Amino acid sequence: MRTLSLSMLLLALCVPHAASADTVDELLEQYRAEGAGEFSAEAGQRLWHAQHSHGTAPNSRSCVSCHTSDPHSIGEHVRTGKSIKPMARSMNFERYTEQEKVEKWFKRNCKWTLGRECSAQEKGDLLVFLRSH
């Protein structure tokens, strides 16, 4: 009887977890619906390092400007110096748990870095890259 109730408890603990879909998967699904193709961590990595200069930013900038080249590292806001928690999910389990938050930062940071919003493909590639760490 005890064994049975223990397994029931374990099952109960597992079910809600399994039922709640991963935020990253949900976002990837959404990006596919917006026309993106297969996502690639390699493409995400290239984007992570790609240097950009645009109208308001004559000096080149990239994700690395604030987040460092290693997503496991603590970053630093290039202007204010405030530290930024690592982008690698393995280093920070709070990352990529809220869709709105992910979209908010993509919007702000793509505009700052690339001078435009990122495409669904680019966002998906970056997420797949960051999730792999």
Add this chain to the structure above:
Amino acid sequence: MIKKSALILLAGLLSAPLMVMADGAGSGGSGGSYKRGPGVKPVENKAYLEECGSCHFAYQPGLLPRRSWEKVMAGLDAHFGDNAELDEETLLELTTYVMDHAADQALEKRSVKIMRSLQRDEAPLRITETPYIRHQHDEIPARYIKHPEIGTLSNCTACHKKAREGYYGERWIEIPGVGPWEH
């Protein structure tokens, strides 16, 4: 009977506005009287702390007048060289919050002093551009600021150990690489 009147007196005293020296009292000595407690009202709005505080110290709204905040909140897409756009709902909430707690709405010592230092229509975008804050920092040698933990005067918390609580008095200053502020 005596007890009752004493109680009434006490209640009267408690409800009277408490105007005493604030924020570390004793410093300055200009004889002004201000609202008791911190020199600037600490931030209590969770969204403000989250949205503004993720890139920099969440400066208290009481450090700038409404006319400055109006400009700041209208230009978040180009916020001191950064993009700090907010969704409409959050923008409305934060705008309401900063406007309600701006320096010209506050009775705290630092807010009052900042307002007194400004010209009538002056609307600086930076707290470090207000005459009072500039004056308060004009004796600090540039080499102090160059310390890697400071870097810029905008980095309040580097030296003001109780900045988050709204206390900017000298007794709570600790300059990295230097120590307490003595002059």
